[in-house]
Amino acid sequence: MSTILIIFCVLAAITLSTAFLTIFSRNPIHSALYLVICFFSIAGHYLLLNSQFLAIMHLIVYSGAIMILFLFTIMLMNLNKENEVHKPRITRLGAIVSFCLICIVLILVFINSKPIIGEYVHTGEDYQSIKVLGHVLLNEYMVPFEFASILLLVAMIGAVLLSKKEKTGK
Amino acid sequence: MNNILNEIGIENYIFLSTILFCIGIFGVLYRRNAIIVFMSIEIMLNAVNLLFVAFSTYHQDAQGQIFVFFSMAVAAAEVAVGLAILVSIFRNLGSIDINNLKNLKG
Numbered sequence: 001m002s003t004i005l006i007i008f009c010v011l012a013a014i015t016l017s018t019a020f021l022t023i024f025s026r027n028p029i030h031s032a033l034y035l036v037i038c039f040f041s042i043a044g045h046y047l048l049l050n051s052q053f054l055a056i057m058h059l060i061v062y063s064g065a066i067m068i069l070f071l072f073t074i075m076l077m078n079l080n081k082e083n084e085v086h087k088p089r090i091t092r093l094g095a096i097v098s099f100c101l102i103c104i105v106l107i108l109v110f111i112n113s114k115p116i117i118g119e120y121v122h123t124g125e126d127y128q129s130i131k132v133l134g135h136v137l138l139n140e141y142m143v144p145f146e147f148a149s150i151l152l153l154v155a156m157i158g159a160v161l162l163s164k165k166e167k168t169g170k
Numbered sequence: 171m172n173n174i175l176n177e178i179g180i181e182n183y184i185f186l187s188t189i190l191f192c193i194g195i196f197g198v199l200y201r202r203n204a205i206i207v208f209m210s211i212e213i214m215l216n217a218v219n220l221l222f223v224a225f226s227t228y229h230q231d232a233q234g235q236i237f238v239f240f241s242m243a244v245a246a247a248e249v250a251v252g253l254a255i256l257v258s259i260f261r262n263l264g265s266i267d268i269n270n271l272k273n274l275k276g
Contacts, residue, residue, distance in 0.1 A: 004177045012186050019190060019213050023197040028205050035209050042216050049174060049227045054235050058219075061242050066212065066249050073253045074205060077260050095199035103192040110184050127232050136232045137239070148243040155247030162254035165261075 008048060014041040028074045032067060039063045051128045175228055183224035190217035204256055204266040208249070215245050 018038040022031045039062045046055035126132055137145055190213060197210030219238045226234025260266050 002177050004174060008178050008182065012182075015186070016189060016193070019193045022209055022213070023193065023200060023206065028203060031206055031209060035212065038213070039216065042220060045220055046223055048178075049223055051223055051227070051235060054223060054238060057239070057242065061246060062212075062216070065246060069249060069253055070205065070209070073257060076257060077205075077266065092200060095196060098199060099192055099196035102195060103189060106188045106192065107185060110181065110188060123230060125230055127230050128226070128235060132232050133235060137236055140233075141236055141240075144240060148240055151247050152243060155250050159250040159254040162251065163257050 004048070008045075011041050011044045011048065014038075015045070029071065032070050032074060035070075036063050036067050039067070053128070053130045053133060175224075180224060180228050183221065187217040187221040187224075190214075190220070202267050202269055204259070204268050207268065208252055208256070212245065212249070215241060 015038055018034045018041065021034040022038060025031050025034060039058065043055045043058045043063075046052075046058060194210045194212075194214030194217060197213065198207050201207060201210070219241055222234045222238050222241075226232065226238075256266055259271070263270055
């Protein structure tokens with residue numbers, strides 16, 4: 001068992017356990033903090049796959065922006081633990097059963113498709129440095145890149161409009 | 171670091187992101203708090219992103235990572251608008267229990 005495999009197993013264990021804790025913890029703030037740890041370990045996976053720029057972007061966007069947004073919303077809402085109602089037992093049982101079924105079916109499908117996966121060959125070509133990524137992004141994917149900026153602008157305007165208090169005079 | 175997929179194997183990444191995606195589905199089905207449902211959606215998006223990056227390394231192609239950038243932009247926009255909607259729901263109803271949102275039910 002090599003060192004890289006051990007690192008992968010530890011990171012995977014952290015990812016899965018914090019994802020479960022995100023769902024199961026009662027307090028939404030604890031959920032958000034567990035989700036931050038989950039995102040950090042996913043960034044660790046990206047680093048393990050040698051894509052540094054993506055790991056940094058993931059940290060900035062997810063742990064920096066999205067989780068801060070989540071935490072501020074949770075603070076705005078003043079959620080109490082007492083008035084949190086759980087779903088009825090039959091619904092929760094159905095959720096657990098469907099989770100197990102989906103998991104088993106998908107994993108069995110992927111195990112049986114294993115012979116199709118070929119051997120990994122490394123050619124030594126540079127494909128994930130910032131230079132190459134910028135070339136591909138601004139040459140082949142120029143139009144989707146501009147559309148992403150329009151999407152972000154529209155989302156910003158929409159968020160401001162939605163969260164503004166209505167000033168109707170009634 | 172060049173032969174990372176030789177040591178780990180692409181199938182381990184497939185299993186990891188499958189389980190992560192299933193955890194996201196489970197969270198959407200299990201909880202009633204709308205914020206936790208949003209977090210589960212983020213977990214699902216991240217599982218798919220992880221698989222994109224793993225296959226980008228597998229095929230040694232940058233396009234998988236470019237796609238992850240676009241999906242990050244979409245996720246950020248989705249979270250901003252969704253949380254604004256949640257805040258206005260909380261202002262109107264006083265809770266974010268998704269079982270209270272059945273005005274369209276006949």
